[in-house]
Amino acid sequence: MVEARIVRELTALLGPERVVGDPHDLIVYECDGLTLERATPGVVVLPETAEEVARIVKIAHREQLPFVARGAGTGLSGGCLDLGGGIIISMARMDRILEVDFDSRLAMVEPGLVNLWLTNAVSKHGFLYAPDPSSQSACTIGGNVAENSGGPHTLKYGTTTNHVLGLEVVLPDGEIVWLGGRVQDRPGYDLTGVFVGSEGTFGIATKVVVRLLPAPEAVLTMLGVFETMDDAGNTVSQIIREGIVPAALEIMDQLTTQAVEDYIHAGYPRDAGAVLLVELDGPRAGMALQADRITRICRENHAREVRIAKDDEERQKLWKGRKSAFGAYGRITPNFYVMDGVVPRTRLPEILRQIEEIGARHGLRIANVFHAGDGNLHPMVLYDGRIPEQTSRALQCGEEILRACVDLGGALTGEHGIGVEKQNFMPMMFSPADLAAMERLKQVFSPDNLCNPGKIFPNPSHHGETTQRMPGIPGGAWI
Amino acid sequence: MDDRLVQEAEQILGAAHLLAGADAAPYAVDGMVPRAVAFPESVEEVAALLGVAHRLGAAVIPWGAGTRQDLGRPPKRADLILGLRRLNRVLEHEPGDLTASVQAGIALGALQEALGARGQWLALDPPRGHQATLGGLAATNVAGPRRFRYGTLRDMVIGIRVVGADGTVTKGGGKVVKNVTGYDMNKLYVGSLGTLAVIVELNVRLHPVPAVRAAVAGTFRSPDEAWGATRAILHSPLQPVSLVLMGEPTEHGGVRGSAAGGAPAGIGSGPVAEDAGPWVLLVGIEGFPEVVAGQRQPLHDLCLRAGARSLTALEGEELVAAESAMGTLWDLPSAPCWARCRLSTVPARVPKLCEVAAGLGAEHGLRARVASFIGNGITHVLLMTDAGGTVGEDRVIAAAEGLKAWAAGEQAAYVMEAAPVALRRRVDPWEAPRGDFRLMAGLKAAFDPEGILNPGRFIGGL
Numbered sequence: 033m034v035e036a037r038i039v040r041e042l043t044a045l046l047g048p049e050r051v052v053g054d055p056h057d058l059i060v061y062e063c064d065g066l067t068l069e070r071a072t073p074g075v076v077v078l079p080e081t082a083e084e085v086a087r088i089v090k091i092a093h094r095e096q097l098p099f100v101a102r103g104a105g106t107g108l109s110g111g112c113l114d115l116g117g118g119i120i121i122s123m124a125r126m127d128r129i130l131e132v133d134f135d136s137r138l139a140m141v142e143p144g145l146v147n148l149w150l151t152n153a154v155s156k157h158g159f160l161y162a163p164d165p166s167s168q169s170a171c172t173i174g175g176n177v178a179e180n181s182g183g184p185h186t187l188k189y190g191t192t193t194n195h196v197l198g199l200e201v202v203l204p205d206g207e208i209v210w211l212g213g214r215v216q217d218r219p220g221y222d223l224t225g226v227f228v229g230s231e232g233t234f235g236i237a238t239k240v241v242v243r244l245l246p247a248p249e250a251v252l253t254m255l256g257v258f259e260t261m262d263d264a265g266n267t268v269s270q271i272i273r274e275g276i277v278p279a280a281l282e283i284m285d286q287l288t289t290q291a292v293e294d295y296i297h298a299g300y301p302r303d304a305g306a307v308l309l310v311e312l313d314g315p316r317a318g319m320a321l322q323a324d325r326i327t328r329i330c331r332e333n334h335a336r337e338v339r340i341a342k343d344d345e346e347r348q349k350l351w352k353g354r355k356s357a358f359g360a361y362g363r364i365t366p367n368f369y370v371m372d373g374v375v376p377r378t379r380l381p382e383i384l385r386q387i388e389e390i391g392a393r394h395g396l397r398i399a400n401v402f403h404a405g406d407g408n409l410h411p412m413v414l415y416d417g418r419i420p421e422q423t424s425r426a427l428q429c430g431e432e433i434l435r436a437c438v439d440l441g442g443a444l445t446g447e448h449g450i451g452v453e454k455q456n457f458m459p460m461m462f463s464p465a466d467l468a469a470m471e472r473l474k475q476v477f478s479p480d481n482l483c484n485p486g487k488i489f490p491n492p493s494h495h496g497e498t499t500q501r502m503p504g505i506p507g508g509a510w511i
Numbered sequence: 512m513d514d515r516l517v518q519e520a521e522q523i524l525g526a527a528h529l530l531a532g533a534d535a536a537p538y539a540v541d542g543m544v545p546r547a548v549a550f551p552e553s554v555e556e557v558a559a560l561l562g563v564a565h566r567l568g569a570a571v572i573p574w575g576a577g578t579r580q581d582l583g584r585p586p587k588r589a590d591l592i593l594g595l596r597r598l599n600r601v602l603e604h605e606p607g608d609l610t611a612s613v614q615a616g617i618a619l620g621a622l623q624e625a626l627g628a629r630g631q632w633l634a635l636d637p638p639r640g641h642q643a644t645l646g647g648l649a650a651t652n653v654a655g656p657r658r659f660r661y662g663t664l665r666d667m668v669i670g671i672r673v674v675g676a677d678g679t680v681t682k683g684g685g686k687v688v689k690n691v692t693g694y695d696m697n698k699l700y701v702g703s704l705g706t707l708a709v710i711v712e713l714n715v716r717l718h719p720v721p722a723v724r725a726a727v728a729g730t731f732r733s734p735d736e737a738w739g740a741t742r743a744i745l746h747s748p749l750q751p752v753s754l755v756l757m758g759e760p761t762e763h764g765g766v767r768g769s770a771a772g773g774a775p776a777g778i779g780s781g782p783v784a785e786d787a788g789p790w791v792l793l794v795g796i797e798g799f800p801e802v803v804a805g806q807r808q809p810l811h812d813l814c815l816r817a818g819a820r821s822l823t824a825l826e827g828e829e830l831v832a833a834e835s836a837m838g839t840l841w842d843l844p845s846a847p848c849w850a851r852c853r854l855s856t857v858p859a860r861v862p863k864l865c866e867v868a869a870g871l872g873a874e875h876g877l878r879a880r881v882a883s884f885i886g887n888g889i890t891h892v893l894l895m896t897d898a899g900g901t902v903g904e905d906r907v908i909a910a911a912e913g914l915k916a917w918a919a920g921e922q923a924a925y926v927m928e929a930a931p932v933a934l935r936r937r938v939d940p941w942e943a944p945r946g947d948f949r950l951m952a953g954l955k956a957a958f959d960p961e962g963i964l965n966p967g968r969f970i971g972g973l
């Protein structure tokens with residue numbers, strides 16, 4: 033609970049319609065896309081300018097109240113939860129595109145802007161914003177900055193950090209500073225680089241300068257159909273080995289394709305062991321030859337069928353299937369738990385076998401849809417939260433999967449962040465000294481530790497499932 | 512030898528890998544001869560040496576190949592040179608993962624050779640950068656023209672191992688190309704000029720060696736015209752890998768022959784060579800043969816429409832020669848006094864920068880040469896004068912400070928990358944610190960509280 037006098041001060045600053053304090057209205061702010069973790073916020077405010085954000089943060093700082101930014105709440109690691117009963121600063125009203133400069137291939141936007149809106153706004157001029165999380169029609173640029181979000185096309189284009197040039201930031205003491213800007217290589221430490229991916233713990237981004245890229249002249253999407261997951265995985269390795277870098281390489285297993293077919297009829301075969309979605313983009317010249325190469329590689333790895341989307345409609349459908357996977361699971365299971373581990377891509381077949389074993393051991397089904405080109409897995413542990421021990425078994429599965437990823441030379445998370453979800457797994461990857469260096473970095477930005485506290489670093493008193501779950505609502509069903 | 516630093520370093524390394532006294536003279540940094548030069552062989556030795564330096568309060572200068580030791584302010588002190596050349600191994604290279612782990616002392620040229628044998632490369636092409644070590648390249652984050660397609664080391668380093676100022680070994684990132692586990696410590700150390708920690712290992716993402724490399728070279732009468740071509744390319748879906756503008760800005764925009772030593776080989780021999788302009792735009796393309804072939808004509812057409820006076824298609828030796836001609840800007844100039852400045856603007860302002868450089872050159876009696884990675888807005892200006900001594904220094908400093916002042920007004924970035932030490936003692940090579948400096952100072956204080964790592968060399972005296 034935030035003291036009434038502070039709520040009054042916030043209300044005087046923003047007006048009553050931009051301060052949310054009613055417990056009923058606060059429910060929507062209790063969790064993000066990871067519905068396993070919940071926390072009741074103190075108060076939610078909706079600023080419209082950087083100056084307002086700065087004044088709110090100054091109040092929090094003066095009162096030593098924790099605060100946290102919230103974008104669209106699609107995060108998958110509990111990053112925007114208000115663990116300290118402080119202030120949630122919603123970016124929902126800061127959603128404008130402030131500037132586009134095609135000569136410099138950049139745009140300046142407010143953090144609450146929905147990712148896809150940016151591409152929509154510049155596409156008629158032949159440009160796009162490359163990072164494309166599957167949640168792009170809902171998630172915000174500010175959230176993407178905080179999580180260093182990726183997406184299917186990061187194989188060729190990199191993640192958010194490769195596309196952010198500068199940030200206007202409200203630091204945890206309320207000062208507004210610019211990190212980086214419109215130009216590249218500014219002398220000094222790469223503060224933009226360390227801010228991106230800091231999961232909202234270094235301050236609140238209030239303006240973001242992002243790169244725009246010209247839309248490719250041609251795009252070609254192919255579907256390879258395989259009897260086994262191994263064949264699909266080996267195809268990916270061979271494509272890379274032969275020097276081809278497609279825009280995207282995505283694999284879905286049978287559980288996934290079936291769920292997707294039932295849900296949106298994307299045109300995937302229901303009886304295949306795995307499908308591989310390949311996207312090529314770039315100059316039209318030579319694209320057909322590239323497609324031939326990939327077709328050959330698929331066939332050499334026993335593809336049953338290789339299909340090339342013949343028009344934009346079929347292309348969109350193939351992608352819609354991929355991007356709707358989470359929603360589709362919502363129809364085949366009461367609950368699911370999404371993991372985000374990474375392995376070196378040559379270890380994909382190995383990790384997939386281990387995941388299967390882990391699922392079998394715990395008596396839970398695990399579906400796989402993943403960014404194969406990056407080695408970034410999204411195993412979905414399917415479970416029924418109404419059966420008490422299933423939730424803890426799902427969590428146990430998750431932990432074992434991530435340990436297996438790390439043991440194969442991989443990482444705990446490729447794009448969803450640590451948040452509260454995986455904070456206690458950090459020692460799997462990092463020594464106390466490594467973590468101390470990270471802590472030292474954080475202290476420079478946030479000496480009072482008021483900015484999104486309780487995340488990323490191990491917290492022995494947190495055991496998953498922060499508070500009670502809402503039974504029966506399938507995670508992801510709302511997308 | 513009664514120097515404790517030397518004694519303790521010798522205990523760690525043995526005498527064979529330690530230089531002291533007169534032997535250390537070749538490793539003088541900005542005229543300061545260090546007390547000891549150490550060449551450790553392992554991360555453990557680096558850690559032990561830093562532990563000693565930390566305890567004794569000795570200033571440590573990490574040293575890769577020494578190719579860029581003239582970047583930054585002269586250090587406040589230079590006691591121990593930490594030479595990393597023996598840490599020069601490729602630890603892992605898995606072609607199927609398109610990644611490699613290397614020790615920081617490996618030279619870029621040696622690394623490219625090892626990777627190239629298996630069809631891959633680190634997509635980094637800093638001019639004259641063959642000898643530079645990966646650690647040094649990471650500390651300075653310098654890159655070459657193909658950053659337009661591939662970015663800089665900032666974009667390629669996926670994992671890092673460093674030794675902190677007190678000798679503690681830590682790591683950040685990992686071995687996979689996509690990883691958001693914890694803070695992105697790679698970004699903290701890349702570009703930090705060895706002022707926060709000593710980089711000892713790097714994990715990097717790689718790219719396939721392109722099947723074909725080629726370029727279209729156009730000559731233009733002015734930077735404005737060349738920008739017209741660049742702009743058209745930036746607005747097009749064509750995917751060049753580099754965009755380099757080269758020339759000598761003069762006040763009347765007149766012809767002075769493009770670069771020292773004449774126009775790069777092959778350039779200007781095209782159809783309109785007679786009155787070919789002095790500005791060369793070199794547009795690199797690479798990849799599968801059909802992709803390269805398919806882009807050549809459209810690039811050609813865009814350049815012509817923008818007013819190119821001549822156009823040449825370059826490949827093979829000719830391309831290498833053209834790139835090497837650009838690289839001469841990074842060679843030690845024969846002029847008695849000189850400075851090379853790097854400015855970063857938005858691409859559209861590069862013509863204006865060329866004009867400003869020309870004006871400053873005329874005003875102060877200097878010759879200026881420009882090589883701009885114009886697609887990124889990164890412009891290198893080499894200022895040269897035939898006057899020696901303090902007269903020459905005065906001129907170069909006046910022009911360089913003019914560039915710095917212009918940059919400040921433009922929100923552009925500025926650094927004097929290289930110059931003779933006598934000149935550098937008289938100026939601040941860095942732009943003035945900005946609003947974010949308090950964070951930078953905080954980082955330095957947090958990671959190197961005693962101020963022993965490259966003390967005083969970085970922006971704002973960090």
Ligand SMILES: Cc1cc2nc3c(=O)[nH]c(=O)nc-3n(C[C@H](O)[C@H](O)[C@H](O)COP(=O)(O)OP(=O)(O)OC[C@H]3O[C@@H](n4cnc5c(N)ncnc54)[C@H](O)[C@@H]3O)c2cc1C
Pocket residue numbers: 064065100101102103104105106107108111112113123143144164165166167170171172173174175176177178179180181182183184231232233235236237238358359447448484508511
């Ligand atoms: C169906 C589905 C698919 C997804 N697919 C992908 C995918 O393909 N790739 C991927 O990377 N992620 C994916 N995600 C995860 C999620 O969408 C991303 O992490 C996204 O970036 C979160 O954005 P958001 O606006 O919802 O942020 P929120 O969830 O609201 O917040 C996330 C974090 O950002 C911080 N934050 C928000 N705004 C700011 C700001 N202005 N300044 C500082 N910190 C801020 C918050 O404090 C919090 O720590 C998916 C999620 C779902 C539900």
